[in-house]
């Protein structure tokens with residue numbers, strides 16, 4: 001038995017090649033999110049996306065990013081904004097599990113991406129207020145959670161120092177003994 005290959009191969013690149021990501025792959029990313037588990041099967045996720053061919057919309061998405069994120073995410077082939085539904089359709093009350101379930105859907109997408117030989121890179125660094133206005137969200141009910149860059153990662157040998165640092169950072173993980181505790185009594 002071994003760790004699932006797509007889980008092993010998933011990482012968050014900061015460099016993307018010019019190779020386009022096919023519409024079929026994009027659809028499969030969202031299909032992967034679709035099949036994620038969620039509390040009461042609320043599926044509290046919504047995704048808005050822009051392809052780089054549509055440079056006007058793509059650049060508007062890039063304009064929502066903050067910090068260093070726009071510097072590298074502008075090279076992605078697809079940019080996505082994930083939005084969670086904060087209110088449960090079950091009882092019209094705040095859904096305390098929405099953030100958890102939104103994350104589960106996006107990780108499902110990340111694993112599917114790795115399976116297909118592309119990668120996604122989630123970003124919390126974007127202007128949520130600006131994104132809400134841009135997407136004309138009812139902020140009582142909806143909240144942007146992450147922006148996600150999608151594409152073929154640039155091979156490490158071709159990549160920048162930043163890209164190499166990113167790969168090294170990826171490989172830093174806590175040991176199981178630091179976060180897994182078996183209760184026996």
Ligand SMILES: Cc1cc2nc3c(=O)[nH]c(=O)nc-3n(C[C@H](O)[C@H](O)[C@H](O)COP(=O)(O)O)c2cc1C
Nearest residue numbers: 010011012013069122123124125126146166169170
């Ligand atoms: C919710 C969330 C927000 C993140 N925000 C950013 C970000 O704004 N900028 C960035 O470069 N990376 C961001 N990351 C990527 C993490 O830094 C990255 O997942 C982590 O360092 C582990 O590396 P790996 O994904 O390559 O395994 C974010 C990841 C998550 C899940």
